[in-house]
Amino acid sequence: WGILFSHPRDFTPVCTTELGRAAKLAPEFSKRNVKMIALSIDSVQDHLSWSKVLGRSMGSSRGKGGAAGLSRSSRAIGQTSSAQPLTPSPCAQVFVFGPDKKLKLSILYPATTGRNFDEILRVVDSLQLTAYKKVATPVDWKPGDSVMVVPTLPDEEAKKLFPKGVFTKDLPSGKKYLRYTPQP
Numbered sequence: 001w002g003i004l005f006s007h008p009r010d011f012t013p014v015c016t017t018e019l020g021r022a023a024k025l026a027p028e029f030s031k032r033n034v035k036m037i038a039l040s041i042d043s044v045q046d047h048l049s050w051s052k053v054l055g056r057s058m059g060s061s062r063g064k065g066g067a068a069g070l071s072r073s074s075r076a077i078g079q080t081s082s083a084q085p086l087t088p089s090p091c092a093q094v095f096v097f098g099p100d101k102k103l104k105l106s107i108l109y110p111a112t113t114g115r116n117f118d119e120i121l122r123v124v125d126s127l128q129l130t131a132y133k134k135v136a137t138p139v140d141w142k143p144g145d146s147v148m149v150v151p152t153l154p155d156e157e158a159k160k161l162f163p164k165g166v167f168t169k170d171l172p173s174g175k176k177y178l179r180y181t182p183q184p
Helices: 013-024 026-031 044-057 073-077 117-132 155-161
Strands: 002-006 035-039 091-097 103-110 147-149 179-181
Touching: 002 013, 013 026, 013 035, 013 044, 013 091, 013 117, 026 035, 026 117, 091 117, 103 117, 155 179
Parallel strands: 002 035
Antiparallel strands: 002 091, 091 103, 147 179
8 A cells, every 4th residue: 555645845834744744653554554655846955855854843863754755756646737837736635545556545635734644544444444345434434433334245245244243224215225334
């Protein structure tokens, strides 16, 4: 699994806080077998300078930060404005890729709004769970909550796959398609 965080520019206040948070959560991402890469349109020299600032702001005297040493790489993913090729657009993007190297999630944030890394972790948990089990995660799901059995799974097979039980929510229509089970 991989996550790519794009940033409008190095040395931006919101992005500095985001990379600090990402560094603090690095062990959580690592537990989930997720590699993270951050990039912006600035030069490698700017990345290295920003990395030193990030390292100090995160309590490290060695200057290890989260900015990737990629120069002007974000043009390939639409990070820059079409009117001025090297002028950053006011957005920050998150891309989550699965082990199959396919895009699983894309989130676009305005540059003035910091990313919610707790939500990104929650989504990674959901993506990984639903990739390997025949379940979906309902609204506001958190790890450990009940999950939904996918609609394509016949009831008999669901009973075999989920020995803790399958519970159907009663609906006014009488339809029995909201099937839940404890998280496998």
